[in-house]
Amino acid sequence: MLEVNPLPLPRVARSDSEAGLSIAEAARRTGVSVHTLRYYERAGLVVTPVGRTAGGRRRYQQLDLDWIVICTKLRATGMPIKAIRRYAQLVSTGRGNEQERLALLEAHRAEVTAKLAEIQENLRLIDHKIDVYRGRLAAGDADQLWAPGSPADVR
Amino acid sequence: MLEVNPLPLPRVARSDSEAGLSIAEAARRTGVSVHTLRYYERAGLVVTPVGRTAGGRRRYQQLDLDWIVICTKLRATGMPIKAIRRYAQLVSTGRGNEQERLALLEAHRAEVTAKLAEIQENLRLIDHKIDVYRGRLAAGDADQLWAPGSPADVR
DNA sequence: CTAGGATTTCGAGCGTGCTCGAAGTCAATC
DNA sequence: GATTGACTTCGAGCACGCTCGAAATCCTAG
Known part of the structure; x- marks a missing residue:
């Protein structure tokens, strides 16, 4: 299990809506095409809405990237988009549905x-x-051992 | 290959073109739908043409069934239809291409x-x-060990 | 001979998961 | 301001592997 890392925020003002990675950079880091990143978002696979700049461009935070990587791993095991969406819904709903999340994972x-x-x-x-x-x-x-x-x- | 039987030749007992299983029975025995059996044939997955009755109905022999089962097993490992077709071509071509068959199998x-x-x-x-x-x-x-x-x- | 079920061909449709394209917007540079 | 390129939305297109349907034909039972 990872430790929660409470400190490393002092550098930049965190509420800056311009902060974060472009979709191209997010694609590079996750190994997923920009097309697929947008497709995943459209398909409801994201847990929390990806941030946007004032101009409407996506800005990816580390959490977004982590989640996308999780999605790719679930996909790599053959989990259908629909199931991942359901799981994402459960996660974004928050606490109280751990039983269902567990059931979904166990079924898969x-x-x-x-x-x-x-x-x-x-x-x-x-x-x-x-x-x-x-x-x-x-x-x-x-030298054939077997006849045709x-x-x-x-x- | 089967002989055309335009003349009364009632003698040759077992080269009877009516012998063999119906497509429904072949489907039942191989666990493949009749639709898929016809599709596999159209797709060029068969090694030897499935026999036909005088009326044009398919008649499956044991060898046909065995090959279909092999196809389903290859499919179950994710081998694409195209690759199976290629393999079937090589097999039906006969001896002399074992090297290529081996390469195909090893690649897969x-x-x-x-x-x-x-x-x-x-x-x-x-x-x-x-x-x-x-x-x-x-x-x-x-009792959550981790913070939200x-x-x-x-x- | 007739009814009806099984089978035929072949093209169309479907579900999945991307992948692409067009038309417009944003933003950095000249 | 103009150019350029990354980015936006959203519908269309694609590859794959079936799956289905319509219309015709075959064959068996009654």
Whole structure:
């Protein structure tokens, strides 16, 4: 767990609405395209509204970036946009819905582990085929152990 | 290949073009919808043309089913339709391209293992969050260890 | 022979998650 | 002020992998 870091604010006036990173810089730091950043915002994935300058430009704070990175990680596990939106809603609503957040995460976790198991299981088929082909090639093309029209296994 | 049967040749018992399973039965046995079976065929995923009755109905043999199951397993690891088509082409072309088949499988294997690693890595975030929420709920809602506006960690 | 269910082809539609483009705004520099 | 480039909104477009539908045909039961 991270420690809360209460001190590091004295430098700049924090309520300055111009403070923060441009969308291009936020994209660079999170590894997400500016298009996708805006899409995520439109899709309701943000917990707290991204700040804006007087002129309407987005200004990203560290918290925004952190949340976006969390979103990308959830996406990387296959969590659908809708589920992330729901989770974001729960988080932004604040305390009192921890039970539902937990349920959402647990449900997704179950899907991920099931998917992992499925992939791993089917990866064995690929490994097996790779072994077969390596064996065939090592033995030389002409020397076929199996007849043509042979078991599906050798395909 | 099947023989055209314009003349009465009632003798050859098993090259009967009516033999084999209906598409509905093939769907039932492979766990793939009839729509998808036809789609896979259109998409060029089949190694050998599925047989037809005189009336034009598909008749699936065991080899066809086996291949379809292989396709579903490759799909389950995330192999794109295009790659499966390429692999099917290589297989149906026959001997002499084992090197390319192997390369295709190895390339896909690399993608799968990378994807697995990524999912597993990001699953840790989910596990961590689940732990946090379980801890929070076990400690009682009112007893928050962290302040509101706390680190992204507790979201 | 007729009814009706299964199957055919092939194009269209759908859900997901971006990705792009047009037209306009903002802001820094000349 | 004018130019230039980053940024804005919002709808459209795209890639993928199915999924569906319409109209015609096949085949079996009655």
